[in-house]
Amino acid sequence: MKTTAIALPQHVRLVEVGPRDGLQNEKQPISVADKVRLVDDLSAAGLEYVEVGSFVSPKWVPQMAGSAEVFERIQHKPGVTYAALTPNLQGFEAAMLAGVKEVAVFAAASEAFSQKNINCSIAESLQRFVPLMDAAREQGIRVRGYVSCVLGCPYEGEVPAQQVAAVARELFEMGCYEISLGDTIGTGTAGKTRALFETVGRNIPRDKLAGHFHDTYGQALANIYASLLEGIHVFDSSVAGLGGCPYAKGASGNVASEDVLYLLDGLGIHTGIELEALIQAGERICQVLGRDNGSRVARAWRSA
Numbered sequence: 001m002k003t004t005a006i007a008l009p010q011h012v013r014l015v016e017v018g019p020r021d022g023l024q025n026e027k028q029p030i031s032v033a034d035k036v037r038l039v040d041d042l043s044a045a046g047l048e049y050v051e052v053g054s055f056v057s058p059k060w061v062p063q064m065a066g067s068a069e070v071f072e073r074i075q076h077k078p079g080v081t082y083a084a085l086t087p088n089l090q091g092f093e094a095a096m097l098a099g100v101k102e103v104a105v106f107a108a109a110s111e112a113f114s115q116k117n118i119n120c121s122i123a124e125s126l127q128r129f130v131p132l133m134d135a136a137r138e139q140g141i142r143v144r145g146y147v148s149c150v151l152g153c154p155y156e157g158e159v160p161a162q163q164v165a166a167v168a169r170e171l172f173e174m175g176c177y178e179i180s181l182g183d184t185i186g187t188g189t190a191g192k193t194r195a196l197f198e199t200v201g202r203n204i205p206r207d208k209l210a211g212h213f214h215d216t217y218g219q220a221l222a223n224i225y226a227s228l229l230e231g232i233h234v235f236d237s238s239v240a241g242l243g244g245c246p247y248a249k250g251a252s253g254n255v256a257s258e259d260v261l262y263l264l265d266g267l268g269i270h271t272g273i274e275l276e277a278l279i280q281a282g283e284r285i286c287q288v289l290g291r292d293n294g295s296r297v298a299r300a301w302r303s304a
């Protein structure tokens, strides 16, 4: 494998996906007030990008049904992007009614996952995005793109990097300003991560790519470090390591934001996020959910 060493960046942007990717899988009811508090705690900790919710079918993901109300009630802190996931024009229109200013579309690199997650083929999903992208362009709304299963699929196993690159390129050419590559089931390793960015980076500038790592196999931080070496400087993470994917059985949450921040702080990379405030945001939502904190940094901080 040929890899190109790049100096570590001075600044990294963390995309906080806890309120969406983190909570979407929770079976118990979570009040709008608790979701609002989580988003506000995160922006107060210095996160500049928070994915607040999604405008998907409530039959498919019931936990996200109150997203419009969450958007209505959060503090809209200047300089913070509050985004929502939208799978189709219907979701986009609902997001616009709720005053959302940035959305994300999501496709998969594996056919089986695409069917399970959004009930259509990869090609059909990309077709569905066309009217959404047109509407977003007309209304001056930025659209981020996700590709799932970039380092493995729960139904198909290995996913060729070329297949990921093809889907990522379509999303980019369609107008997504940034493509987040999702290791949905957390099977990726540092070597495979570098090879993936090397392949996808042939068609898309690396400063338009982001890494989205789930931590199922405990490899997420290693994969982030490998991505940094490939010139990637945007990472999705979830406070307290919340989450999982409703359509990827056994997948654990995203890498914990606190753990990523600890890594980046240790490398002298600036994020603008305050670790203790972030830990407290995670501790609070874990109390609400009655679950253990998935961040090792938060657990160490608590017992120190």
Ligand SMILES: CC(C)(COP(=O)([O-])OP(=O)([O-])OC[C@H]1O[C@@H](n2cnc3c(N)ncnc32)[C@H](O)[C@@H]1OP(=O)([O-])[O-])[C@@H](O)C(=O)NCCC(=O)NCCSC(=O)C[C@@](C)(O)CC(=O)[O-]
Pocket (backbone or CB within 6 Å): 021, 024, 054, 055, 056, 057, 058, 060, 061, 085, 087, 088, 090, 091, 092, 094, 106, 117, 118, 119, 146, 147, 148, 149, 182, 183, 184, 212, 245, 246
């Ligand atoms: C995409 C659909 C809607 C297709 O679902 P479908 O059933 O094929 O859609 P349809 O167009 O046939 O419509 C069926 C019903 O859904 C409604 N509907 C249609 N669209 C919407 C909408 N936007 N909002 C609300 N309702 C909607 C529509 O109105 C209709 O209602 P009915 O007439 O039966 O009452 C469905 O499969 C869906 O909502 N899937 C969501 C899946 C999801 O949210 N997955 C988790 C997020 S992806 C993820 O976590 C991965 C990521 C991004 O984090 C990265 C990674 O880790 O890999």
